[in-house]
Amino acid sequence: MVDPLVLVIVACEVGFWVVLAAGLLARYALRLPRLGAVLLVCTPLVDVVLLVATALDLRSGGEAGVAHGLAAVYLGVSVAFGHSVLRWADQRFAHRFAGGPPPVEPPTSGPGKVRHEWREWGRFALAWAVTCAVVLLLVVAVGDPERTRPLWGQVRGMGVVGLVWLFGWPVHHTLVEKAKRSAR
Structure with a gap:
């Protein structure tokens, strides 16, 4: 049986993209910029729904598990990367539907x-x-640290991902760039 909270996480992810697409379609394809702006401002409400559902599930006696930890990770990623995802999508919609400039690509x-x-x-x-x-x-x-102890496992897992990311990308590219400058 699928954990109901997993279904809420999936629904929130789908909801985020639906609200984002609706906002961008309203802004660019339908030429309703105010409606588009209102819809885009509503994207964080999806996160609020997930936070409330997670808290209610735990508060009503649910045992903390992977789904609760994933909900916390989802919220963290959404807060940290949400604006850049909106900007990424907005550039592409503006280019496609409103004659805007080509999307900005990250340096290589x-x-x-x-x-x-x-x-x-x-x-x-x-x-x-x-x-x-x-x-x-x-x-x-x-209010019961023992029942919520498994949530910290997600935090540790994210820490491992963060260390791999840190050394695999920013540190690696920094060292490569320094080596290039030294070779000149």
């Missing part, structure tokens, strides 16, 4: 690539911090 090398990689990793660090805050909020809301 040089100091610009290094800055880009550090900025993206910084977003991940923010996602990790928000995830920690959500887990702490859930622990406090439930």
Whole structure:
């Protein structure tokens, strides 16, 4: 049987993309910029729904599990990367439907690539911090640290991902760029 919270997470992810697409279609295809702006401002409401559903499930006696941890991770990633996803989609819709300039692509090398990689990793660090805050909020809301102990496993897992990301991308590209400068 599928955990109902997993279904809520999936529904929130689908809801995010539906609200985003509706906002962009209203803004560019239908030429209703105010409606588009209202819909785009509503995208964070999806996160509120997920946070409330997670807290209610735990508060009503639910045992913390992977789904609750995933909800916290989803919220952290959504807060940290949500604006950049909106900007990414907005550039593409503006180009396709409103004659806007081609979307800006991230640099592929040089100091610009290094800055880009550090900025993206910084977003991940923010996602990790928000995830920690959500887990702490859930622990406090439930009032039983033993029942919510499994949530910290997601935080540790994100920490491992963050370390791999840190050394695999920003540190790696920084070292490559320094080696190029040294060779000149």
